[in-house]
Amino acid sequence: MENQKYLDDLQDIRKMMNRSTQFLSLSGLSGVFAGTYALIGAWLANSLIRAEVEKDYYVRYRDFENLLFFKVAGIGLVVLLLSVVSALICTHLKARKNQESIWNATSKRLIVNFLIPLFAGGIFALILLRHSYFGLIAPVTLIFYGLACIQASKFTHRDVRYLGLTILVIGLFNAEYPGYGFECWSLGFGVCHIFYGAIMYFKYDRNS
Template identity: 40%
Template sequence: MSREHLQTLTEIRGMMERSTKFLSLSGLSGVSAGLIALAGGLVAYLQLRTGWLTLFDSGTYQRLNPLSRREVIEFLALDAVCVFVLSLLAAWFFTARKARRMGHTVWTLASRRLMWALIVPLVVGGIFCLGLVYHRLNWLVCPAMLTFYGLTLLNAQQYTYRDLEYLGLCEIALGLIALFLTGYGLLMWTIGFGVLHILYGTLMWYKYDRQTQ
């Protein structure tokens, strides 16, 4: 097969891939989300002053924490919402910037499918975590968040880069570990949403984004 034919087939394959997968997802989105999550975990640690290993422990967190249970839950909920919103804004900024540089639009059929694949399991996971808090099973919230988030990424990877699958598997593994080491909840949360995102985003930037700079 001639070089011209190979180039034509490559271009056709690229067009088909762009029509079914959202390829403007920026690695810097993962890095920024990880940095924001690290900041959120540090704020929680400094504010609650109970230590990384006791905050979500089923038997000791209430005894060691000078704040009431309601105050702890309200603060952590506010902290988590701030991390989530800031991460979304950063992801939108870096992804939109990458799309402009590539000459693509952000809102396409592939991006809508990706959003739907993300929203459904995230909403289900959020309601599940609210149920845990309602039943005073606070030490299970972090494992549930990590596990549901990992399943969300596995569900979404079919509409974007396949590499997202590996991040999802790591999040699930960390969530299952946290399920049995409940006293390490805050530390596991910070590693999962902070460190893993930074590592993943850095690898994605190096692999896909350098040529668009």
């Protein structure tokens, strides 16, 4: 009886230590939603480009920039907004269920460490876009997003690190073979998010 009480006390202490150093209310469902949005967005963007190519056999870069770029960028913005809103809602619900604040010192550190590589990658991608290096935009976004996940994983579930490593490898592959941008982008941001999000949901969310 005393041994069981001792073990229970140790588990309580461990939970308190984890809560002070890790934000454990990150929801796996938010990853599933983000991956689904990414796949739909990639399909829509690819369909737009294919339709334009079929309409005009020769598509000039100026036409691409003026006509397609803003449409594709708009799709990407909608995907990003939907992903952020879904993540906030799912994480808020899980945090409330776990009686944890969604905005604390640990979650702030997580967000800062996630955003630094993400913003750096976004600026780099815009520079590449400005100089018409279109084939490198997809791998750069994958690589820096993977690094952002790895950096943020110090403050949340370890599964986020594996997600980041997987996306990083996909981005490096895409950098070597830039012709597979849509495929790698869909695999990294779409399939990987759904896969790891489902794993996190069944490991941490379903029985919490």
